[in-house]
Amino acid sequence: MKINSRGDDDSVYRLLALLQNKLPYPVKDLKRIRKQVYLVVTDYAWLILKEFPSYKKLKIQEAFTNSLHYEGFHATYRFFSFEQDPIIIDNRIYGCIEYIPGSLKPFSYMDKDSRNEALSLMGHYYNCTERLVDTYRYILPDFDIFEKWSERGNQFKLNLPVAAQFLKGDILQELNGWIDWSLYHLERERDNIKNQKKVILHGDVAHHNFHRGLNGELYLIDFDLISIGPKSMDYLQYANRILPLIGWSHHQLQKISLLQPFLNERSFLIGLAFPTDVLREWNRIIRQNKLHNELARNHVVELTEQQFSKRRKFVQKMMKLADRFQ
Known part of the structure; x- marks a missing residue:
């Protein structure tokens, strides 16, 4: 033993x-x-x-x-x-x-085919969980993206004095502007989001929750954050995860067939403008008191600053597209 x-x-x-x-x-x-x-x-x-x-x-x-x-x-x-x-x-x-034996080559969003495979698996998952909503309606919480992101944005604003020690003032100013714009317009979309068809959301479609089995098959794991809501909420998180890998390109995002219907929804476009990844990581590193860790600190600074000009152009485009729906 x-x-x-x-x-x-x-x-x-x-x-x-x-x-x-x-x-x-x-x-x-x-x-x-x-x-x-x-x-x-x-x-x-x-x-x-x-x-x-x-x-x-x-x-x-x-x-x-x-x-x-x-x-x-x-x-x-x-x-x-x-x-x-x-x-x-x-x-x-x-x-x-x-236990599901894993492949020697773990799943990664870096590869286009793998990203598409993950989307296909998510689609199959929602087709099944749509039929389970009534069963779990009184067991699982309803997902409210406005509530979640308001809390994340407010916490980041409280953390601004700390983040300001490591980020340029113009970057912080733009982040604040994106937060305020997104939340203002997202609040006005709450009823539209609520009226969309419901599934059981996975809640955390990060790459580490897709597992490549030894048999080559892809598995979805870790259901700690499941809730009830429209599948667009998971697809929004997926898009946010892959955007840095495709250079914050709206054109590349449009090429993904499963995402095309959502790119015509105002709430989805607004959500794409919200810097959820940056806020999540800054709030986490400050909450865990890890800014003294150079490796962890450099990671979150790089996440914020890398491709910032590309991200700015992307966010500005999302704002213009969203305004057309008004």
Whole structure:
């Protein structure tokens, strides 16, 4: 029996002891992958052991992934369910997830074909989750992009004195202008967004939540942020993730067939102008008190300044296009 861990070995050993009692087969190896996520190796199967914020959220994700498979979406994992009490160590609740062997070449948004493959998988996911909205209507929260981005924008404004130590004043001024313009117009689109057809949103379509399996298939993982809302909200996040990779080119964005219908929606154009990625990273690094870390600080400064002139032209174009719908 091997244990590969970092940090609190005592909690790992207690976790192992509990696993030995819970699982119907002996544990051969327990390896910490990242904070509160472990790889569990047995003769029968490999599992991922992951911490969840509450028992309720664990059970929701167990039920939801089962529902996905039932509806025909098999490009994700299942949970290993325990008949008795869940795994709880130090008031932390863990769930056991099916391990999907990964490819030697991880998924990346850098590759155009991979970006298109991710979009296709998202489309299949929404086709299935559209049928699940009524089932989860009173279980999952409704997604409100205006509320989320207002909070993010307000927090960034509170952090301005700190960010001003590392960014030029004209950049901060433009960011502030984009925040105010986007939120002002997005608030007026709330009813239109609310009336769009609903699906169960994934909520975090970052590249690390697409998993390339050893079999070459693409999987969608990590449903921590699922909510109910129009699929345009996930596609908006997807667009924001890939725009730096296509040089903030509206023309390149228009070439993506699955995004074309949304590029004719005013709310989508407004959302594209909001600097959500920059605000997210500045708020995070300041909240985690990591500005003293040169590598982390350089990353967020580079994210903000790199391609800023291209981003400015893109945002100005989104503003003009959105104004045409008024």
